[in-house]
Amino acid sequence: MLFYNYNYFWFxxxxxxxxxxxxxxxxFIFNDFVLMLEYKILYINSISYYYLILLDWVSLSFCSVVMFISSMVILYSxxxxxxxxxxSNRFLFIVILFIFSMMFMVISPNMVSIMxxxxxxxxxxYCxxxxxxxxxxxxxxxxxxLTNRLGDVGLLVSVGWIMSYGSWHFIYYSDLYFDTIFYLIVFSCFTKSAQVPFSCWLPAAMAAPTPVSSLVHSSTLVTAGVYLLIRFCNFFVFNYFILFFSIFTMIFSSLCAMYEFDLKKIIALSTLSxxxxxxxxxxxxxxxxxxFHLLTxxxxxxxxxxxxxxxxxxxxDNQDIRMMGSxxxxxxxxxxxxxxxxxxxxxxxxxSGFYSSDFFIENxxxxxxxxTVFLxxxxxxxxxxxxxxxLFYYTMLFNSKFLSYNFFSVSMNLMKMSIFLLTFFAVFFGCMFMWIMNFDLVFILLPFTLSMLSMGFVFFGxxxxxxxxxxxxxxxxxxxLFNSYMWFMFGYSFFFKKFFIKSSSMLTNHLFGWGEYYGGLGISFYLMKISSFFQLYSISSIKLFLISFFVWFFIMF
Structure with missing residues (x-):
């Protein structure tokens, strides 16, 4: 047994x-600094691989928020x-590995280290x-x-494509890229950030322990896609089609949350919104x-x-809000x-949420x-x-069900301390960051009815x-059932799979699935055929080489 408490050290x-x-x-933000650190990892003949670290106000502020929430989650857990x-030590080290994976992604503008x-x-x-x-x-x-791995396809293809521009450091070549690269990265970010039609994994991931849900669904996994698009978005083309996907995600997840009774799933659907x-x-x-809204x-x-x-x-261990109350x-x-x-x-x-969401609505x-977008x-x-x-009504105002008598032994433990520290920042972080970023210097003049419309909709809600x-x-x-199962979105994927298998078997007269026929098995079969042909060709007599030489000579001539 290990007698050293690692939780306090990592906190x-x-x-x-x-x-x-x-x-x-x-x-950095006061002096308008951007710092790039380059470290040579590999150098063989003409091939060199450098690890690049980009430190600017975006990456540093995001790292600060991720590490603060991580410290609170470790103390809580x-x-x-x-x-x-x-x-518990296994759980702790998996969480730490998760945090360092996020750091790898945040501080580097290199596509391979982001990958x-x-x-x-x-x-x-998954662990x-x-x-x-x-x-x-x-x-x-x-x-x-599986949903996250599906999104990796776009990032892998864009990694190979960006290499043709000379380097994986995408910041250097921002003006040269083809638009399709951005659409591939948007596809990857949509799967990671659980936008429609990839939304079903986010409420399902609530099967994890609550500290994991807090870390994964607030500042790390789901926000990785948003952060990557923020890095790329300076060069992105405005697109109404993708915009309506995001707005539909916002409306659809809010509608599903209105009919959900699982406490953690309601909060997960609000994250999706x-x-x-x-x-x-x-x-x-x-x-x-x-x-700004990402951090708050x-x-x-x-x-x-x-x-x-x-x-x-x-x-x-009850999560049903109907069984809570008072x-x-x-x-x-x-x-x-x-x-x-x-x-x-x-x-x-x-x-904190007022400063970012209300400011965004006004802009x-x-x-x-x-x-339509406005409405x-x-x-x-x-x-x-x-x-x-x-949620407030069911948990706070509803009659108590007296489900558990564990309440009567509540003490001021470390869980209470971590939420108390987070509450301080949930109140003050928005105004503090707005003053640091000088967002309040932006002058927006709206009619009184329009400026009070957001408050009216909140009270109507x-x-x-x-x-x-x-x-x-x-x-x-x-x-x-239709709303609590997220409009049966996950079930539709089986229809697509069935369609692909049927169409591939009709086209090829094989029992293989389309992935096997066009994937690793088919490629290895044709590679073996080609290699055996070349082997037969290379051990043949010299007259074949002579004939082929003359044929190519006349063609080139």
């Missing part, structure tokens, strides 16, 4: 480096998962989702891993605001997950932090978008308030959330 390590990166970020045992971090995130997330070793976890991990907001703001052209969202969403983990911990009487501190995070998600004034209104953004704002207030709790199965059961 202090990430906490210290979080503030170290934040101080570097302040220095020392109680939630346990410490000083073999299984290293990108694949690391996908594979390590984290199946941590509980149940059949539900295995299936969820498989969906997560916010990711749709970040993606759509990128395709509108508001890149800095997308990054990471703070209050990780707090929301950690508070829900305490509810589950003290309620005998938690605020038993867990006052956790309930206060949970409600602060919930209101920050809705965009209630002077909390979008000022840009003169068409009426869909405001509807999604109201729907966010609706499912948040529905609050009212609708109360009404939703009183519907009492107003719709048929099939309608609830």
């Amino acid at each position: 202090f390590f990430f906490f210290f480096f979080s503030f170290f990166f934040f101080s570097l970020f302040l220095i 020392s109680v939630y998962v346990g410490s000083m045992s073999y299984s 290293l971090g990108w694949d690391g995130l996908g594979l390590v997330s 984290l989702v199946i941590y509980y070793s149940s059949m539900n976890s295995y299936l969820a991990g498989l969906i997560t891993c 916010q990711l749709g907001l970040m993606m759509s703001s990128l395709f509108i052209g508001l890149i800095d605001l997308s990054f 969202h990471a703070m209050f969403k990780s707090l929301l997950f950690l508070c829900s983990g305490i509810f589950i911990y003290y309620m005998n 938690i605020t009487l038993f867990l006052p501190l956790t309930s206060s932090c949970f409600n602060i995070a919930n209101f920050a998600l809705c965009g209630v004034p002077f909390l 979008m209104s000022f840009m003169g978008m068409n009426f 869909l953004y405001y509807i999604s704002l109201g729907m966010t308030a609706c499912y948040s207030f529905r 609050f009212w609708l959330g109360i009404e939703f709790c009183k519907f009492n199965y107003f719709f048929s059961l099939n309608y609830y």
Whole structure:
């Protein structure tokens, strides 16, 4: 047995480096610095491979936020998962591997090292989702891993394509790229950030432990796609088609969250809605605001997950919000932090989420978008308030079910300390970052009715959330199933697979699937045929060489 508690060491390590990166970020943004560090890894004849590190205000601020949330999650998991045992140490080191994979991706503008971090995130997330070793976890991990691997195809093709420009350092060749490279990277980022039609893996990944959900779905795995597009987005062509995919993700996930009763799935669907907001703001052209919302969202969403983990911990592993109620009487501190995070998600004034989401809505209104986009953004704002207030009603105001008596032994442990620190940043991070970035110097003049429209939609969403709790199965059961299973999106993939297998067997008269026939097995078969032909040709008599020489001589002549 190991008697050294690694959790405290790694907590202090990430906490210290979080503030170290934040101080570097302040220095860099004040002096307008960009630092590139190049390290030669491999040099053989004319082939050289350099590892490049790019330090600017974007990468440093993102590293700071990721490390701060990671330190809070590690401190929290020392109680939630346990410490000083073999299984808890295994969990801790998988989480640390996950964080370092994210760091690999964030600090490098080299496509190969981004691919290293990108694949690391996908594979390590599989290990984290199946941590509980149940059949539900295995299936969820498989969906997560396969969907992420599907998105790696676009990144792998773009890595090979970018090499033809002379280097994998994509920042140097930004003006030369063909548009198809950007569409491949957008496809990869859509799978990683769970945009439609790849959304079904995000709620399924809730089978992981709650500290993992907090880390994965706030600042690391799902935001990796948004971060990569922020790096590429300076050169991206504005596209309405992709914009409507992001807006549809935003509306669709909010609608599914309004009919969901699993606490963690509701928070996961709200993450999906916010990711749709970040993606759509990128395709509108508001890149800095997308990054600003990415950081503020990471703070209050990780707090929301950690508070829900305490509810589950003290309620005998229950996640159904219908079985909760009056938690605020038993867990006052956790309930206060949970409600602060919930209101920050809705965009209630002077909390962290207000500064990014309201500022984005005002900028979008000022840009003169068409009426459909304008209306869909405001509807999604109201729907966010609706499912948040529905969650608040079921957990805080509903009659207590007395499901568990674990409440009565609540103590001020390390879990409470981590959520208290995150609550401070969920309140103050938005205004602090806005002042640092000078976003408040932007002057936007809107009519009074338009500037109050967002607040009106939020309060309309609050009212609708109360009404939703009183519907009492107003719709048929099939309608609830349709929304809780995310419109059966995952089931459609089996139809595509069946279609491909049928079409390939009809075309080739083989029992192989199209992947086997056109993939590794078919290629190896033809390679063996070609190699045996060349071997036969090379051991033939010299007259064949002479004839072929004359044939080519006359052709070239």
